[in-house]
Amino acid sequence: MAKKTKRVNNASGDSNVTSKAQVGYSAAVKMWTYEGGLIWGRFSAMVYANSILFAAIGIIISETGLWIVAFVLTIFGMLFCSCWFIMNARGFKYYEYWAKSAREIEEEYLLPIKTFSRGSRFADGKSVTLQLGGETECVKIEGLAKKSIKKTSNFMIVMFFIIYLFLLVAILSRSLNICWLPKIIQ
16 A cells, blocks of 8 residues: 655745756656657557558468468467557556656646646546636546546457457368358358
8 A cells, every 4th residue: 555645845935846846747748748659659550560460361361371371470469469468558557657757746846737636537537627718617538438548458459369369260270170160261
């Protein structure tokens, strides 16, 4: 269990502390943004790579009948998805770390700024109050938008893995002459 400590903000107005806090905050926000870009760049690259691998497996099976090559590529695809899942989990951990680091600096030294503090509540599906043009506005994530993007991306990775698993079963069934598969695959 994490130890709770009392936060002391920079109410005294020490400009040296505020200046250092602003630099730290800026660095944490930049790293958070950078990590987010890495996550989605990696995700896109892996979707493309898996699509190319699926196409290659399909062409090899339909055009050459080299089932052993398709088998090896399918195993490679499953390993590829496993590595992708691990990289995705690690990327989201860094993403979370940088967001929490920015939030910590914000709460301790930069009050009344509460961008990350409110953002955490907003991400959890709770209502957040903003002051815009002298008006109070409440915003909240609702419906499908509340679903965790981390869980959604992991679900997609698992779906790719399941397709590879299905291909593996189909290839093994074909190689062992087990005819339980639909006529299209045979």
